[in-house]
Amino acid sequence: MDYFLGRRPSGATTDSKVDLGMIVRDIDELVVLNDEAHHIHDPRMAWFKSIEDIHNRLKQKGAALSLQVDVTATPRHNNGAIFVQTVADYPLVEAISQNVVKHPVVPDAASRAKLTERQSAKYTDKYTDYIHLGVIEWRKAYVEHEKMGKKAILFVMTDDTRNCDDVAEYLEGNYPDLQDAVLVIHTKNNGEISESTSGKSKEELDTLREQANAIDGMDSPYKAIISVMVLKEGWDVRNVTTIVGLRAYSAKSNILPEQTLGRGLRKMYPGGLEEYVSVVGTNAFMDFVESIQAEGVVLERKPMGEGTQAKTPLVVEVDKENEKKDIDGLDIDIPVLTPRVYREYKNLGNLDVAAQGYRRVEYLQFSEEEQREIVFKDITTGEVTHTTILDTAGVADYSSVIGYFAQTIMKDLRLVSGYDVLYGKVKAFIRDRLFDRPVDLENPNTLRNLSEPAATKTLLETFKKAINALTVQDKGDTEIRDTIKLRQTRPFVAKDQGYLIPKKSVFNRIIGDSNFELLFARFLEDCDDVVSYGKNYMAVHFKLDYVNADGDIANYHPDFVVKLSGKQVFVVETKGQEELDVPLKMERLRQWCEDINRVQSDVIYDFVYVDEESFEKYKPTSFRQLVAGFREYKEKL
Template sequence: MGLHPDFPTLPHAILDPDVRWFPADETLRDITMDKLMPPLVAQLRRKVKEFRDGGYVGASDTSKSLLNWWFFEPHLLPGKDTIMGSFQYYFAQREAIETIIYLYDVAGAKDKYDLMRFDSSGLVSASMFDETWRRYVIKMATGSGKTKVMSLALAWSFYHKLYEPDSDLSRNFLVIAPNIIVLDRIYHDFQGLRIFFEDPVLPDNGYDGRNWRDDFQLTLHVQDEVSVTQNTGNIFLTNIHRVYSNDEVIPSPDDDNTMDYFLGKRPTGKTTDSKVDLGMIVRDINELMVLNDEAHHIHDAKLAWFKSIQDIHNRLLQKGSSLSLQVDVTATPKHNNGAIFVQTVSDYPLVEAIYQNVVKHPVLPDVPSRNKLSEKQSAKFTEKYADYLDLGVIEWRKAYGEHIKMGKKAILFVMTDDTRNCDEVAEYLENFYPELAGAVLTIHTKKNGDISEAASGKAKEELELLRKQSNEIDLAESPYKAIVSVLMLKEGWDVRNVTTIVGLRAYSAKSNILPEQTLGRGLRKMYPGNIEEYVSVIGTDAFMDFVESIQAEGIQLERREMGIGTKPKTPLIVEVDHENTDKDIHALDIEIPVLTPRAYREYKNLGNLDPSGFAFQAITYQQFSEEQQREIVFKDITTGEITHTTVLDTAGISDYRSVMSYFTQTIMKELRLVSGYDVLYGKVKVFVRDLLFGMSVELESPNTIRNLSELAATKTIIETFKKAINDLTVRDKGDAEIQSGIKLRQTRPFVVKDQGYMIPKKSVFNRLIGDSHFELEFASFLEKCVDVVSYAKNYLAVHFKLDYVNANGNISNYYPDFIVRLTNGYVVIVETKGQEDLGVPLKMKRLKQWCADVNKAQTKIVYDFAFVDNVGFEKYKPKSFANILSGFKEYKEI
């Protein structure tokens, strides 16, 4: 059951379905693979491969744009310990979201009957599916990035609903965590929508003609902090127990058994403490998608977890809607009998994750080492298992000594069988091992892995402190180096620094714990990159037998000798004012032609770059000390602020080639160059070596590398090349033609930050948001003009923009401020300005040109332009829009 010999070691490599792991000998691959895989996965992998290889044919335009952005665009990021870095999604993450999109866009899989078409086993029946809505289960090994898949699925659904006219997806999301620790972890990623902006989830504005980042308007609601003031654009992040109906148990920090609130439990009684009824929320919205983390809980239609989601779906059905999609992500989508969820559509098993170094490699003591361990004849728990504890500390101590060199703290994890023994082990570790004195954190759990009330009980404040301590144990500031627990936490406690696990009890099927879950808490990696990391697993014979049963999943366990040696502001909704019966939306509508771009790049000219002809100020070549040469200082090119300082030993000095590559890729990304890396790399190398410092320098010299980390050098390289490339490659086509049109009444609703606005009468929109007081003043003027039929603020959601060449010579986008339709049928594009900026002349020149191009391309409507400055408006006080056209026609230097 080993991996195929051609299985790649890099986690970003595209995996061919024919080399994926399956639970049988390699010789049986051709005849049994389809029968031994999760029933839907084998065929779906092939279909998704065809979908990918064919350029995503059949996907919507929105889906295609997102897939291309995520997986084909370069995403450069500042590295922590190197002078450059880049981001790339794992193939497992890519395949998961590709499968979801394929099923929705191409296969149109709406329910279990559609999914059953992909059954390769011939054994799947409709009775195996409990839900009646669209539900896809994603199986991904612990530590392989399930949260990132959730973020991609969420963004895809949002944009699909926003941009695709016939989409039945959602811009509201219920994100469910099984317990409070998982919720904390998700909240850390979703707070301030950080994962969407820190990862390349959101395309840049202008990519494929969309304003992705501006349009991504969402409000995060956590637990009871829910205030629905908009019917779209909500993320409801909650613990699974908050989804229960009112007649179910809802654990609360004020319950008698407060430990159940900490990590959750199965419903056993009644409480009415919950402050939020998600059923009430559903009554206020018409669309919803469920994202369910650690979703192996949702396996039984009889459980409250399943019934609560079913209730939400039924409530939406009553409103003529439905649950748009449920995406479950988990490492172990299995029933208590070990059978996998039939809804599983994508599978990245632990064996593949280990082989590709996505997670740590479990290492067990070899036979001679295990033979040295024995259970002593003693009634005292720590005496009975002293050998195991001692070996665990020895292995942890060795790991600690190595990792501390990298600034990382290794963590020891010990599992016991009950609360009393848990406390005894903690005391033993603190008393017998000086380095663990005051450094052991104790967490009591039930026999099934859920947190339980300790015999002595803990107050709410203590539990919140425990929650904080357990979440922060990886940090250098945390005093804790070891955790002792009753059994292993089943999920949620996903720290990265566990290097040693000691198990002092056995497991059984009755505990509903799988070996993957047992090891899962120690599998997350401490370091980025494709390097091997290990977690040592030590324990009693019964414990080790249980752990070794994971080999049935194809995992080859390595054996080695062991021993000595704020809440966001609620945004305003701007939408077409259909509910206002006093407005004739069709009469107020304005149509705007969309022209083909005039500015373009002539990439073939890149080879004509001549660095010797660049205009720039040479940088002084400084001499740094040996110590300074090891200190690489990263500074923000815009602000000049130090973002990170790294001290490297001699062997760690960055190779000059990676530095040249960093500058080359940064220039290409900022200019959106899609080709020419090989040409540009050579030009950058020549410029730095012979010209940047006013003399020739040795690129291999550590002193040169140190000079290149200085802001002046970085900025000169990047800005000089950008200007030269723009001068060489940016061209004007000389004409433009109409390729489509924009109708204001088709603008989708969007949310904006809380700011000044007015209620317009002559606009299709319900609000006129003013980015400045002058914009509101000008809008009020338009309302009074008898020669104005209708007008609108050119919101980003309207998607009316003009390409132009900015002051830096780069191709950029310009969004005029207002669109005005007059009684004579003219449509006037208006730029308003309070304070002058350098870009105004270039923008107005482009706007004038655009009007000329539109009027040349069609004669039905005359398009005109005006520039209205605040000073002139206040001075001349126009009474009609005709005064604007006569007095504010052209931009004038003020």
């Protein structure tokens, strides 16, 4: 920006003698980029008039605005009609279904029936039921998110500034956990913080803006925010878990349902975890919010109030607060060994691709039109989705195609050097060995053959296996580097799902990747010879390096760790349907147990593989009976 506009002024910008508007109007070519542009086409707005004036001045010079790009989360008029100039729209229903934002949750019919507007001239007395329900929902969410070091935020919307102050006073006076923790923001009709209503100085208003934007942080004293309107879109707070609406909206307010919900939709956690925002309020407010269903958004309904569960992601943690558990006695030690498998970066010049078993690909004859086809593949599956004929497609350079394959192989195997050597190997393989005959690389028909799935798959898989066979090595020995203690596992969040409340585990919940894992956990609870057990969650960080079916180095996470006594621990792998890598994983697990028992003798480590079909067929009644009957993979391969 300094290049175009000069250095940033050191003094107050309002005192600047340079008129930025005049500078912009002197430029002959301009592109306008508008963020939060849903109101930009209101002719009454100064910004609209400025753009119009700039455009008219350019027209006087025989030019025009080169391009205007408007970006907004709600490209719609107040009546819901989409802007005619919309090029691309990503509706809220897609964002929710694709788990980009939180899922809105509203009270079910039974819960709403319990809420009444009381006959009172005082605003907070009239809406006591709604405020109280919002606080209950917020409290439940607060407890769960606090375990993860996150602070849940309560957001209340009222109908005018006087009632805004009334609600804030009511919250602080009736709920001890909200005393001195309520931030009141008076806004104008456009969602900007109001200066006139608050009567605050510029410095105080700046502080207020900072407090509103920093409310997510645990160091902020505020847990609730009260406003007349939704704050403007620049308010990028993520931790709103409960919205309480004590006002009705209409088209005159220039607000859409998406904007009302939007202040609470930003997700708190990374990854694809399902998160929720509870929305409660008066009938008029809820009718307004539920109008979003016309867009295809599905609002989940659930019981709310005292005695109901919080609608939050599940928090799995060590059950330290449970006085009935002896966490020390339930804890399990898992030794961490130095890696056995490693990649030795040998000279790729020794690579012998021909030694790998593979089937040569049939060389097909394509027409000139087919040779001009551009092939599109699904980036997740690699399958061809469609092809397009490109009339302007000239003859592709075979060197760039070979280079693409070489770079793909290096990226997949995390190779940092050797491109030149690998390029030559790939080139020779395509020319002499990939197809059922030697081919001419400069022939367009050859390049079209290389876009066929069979050719691509054979080429990449053959090279990966050959490189892995050359570079992946086993040290043959190992030593204990560290010890994992289950009781030191940090809390983590998981999607809302079925779970088991355990008595024999340090964890507060046992969740599983399948129903079979929960059934097996139930079995462990009932086994008299099991002292304790734990699900090997990713947060435990117990993993083994092994060589997978492709010959590459991968990580394997066993399912359970079971302690029979202070002297014996079993690692358990459960499977519903056997996978290609299972024998390799089990061989590595057997080897790991042997290594552990060789370098220490305090505890004997063993393993058992449990398949669902046999488990349901034989129904063991004790863990020792299970170990005696399930012997698969116990012998060395």
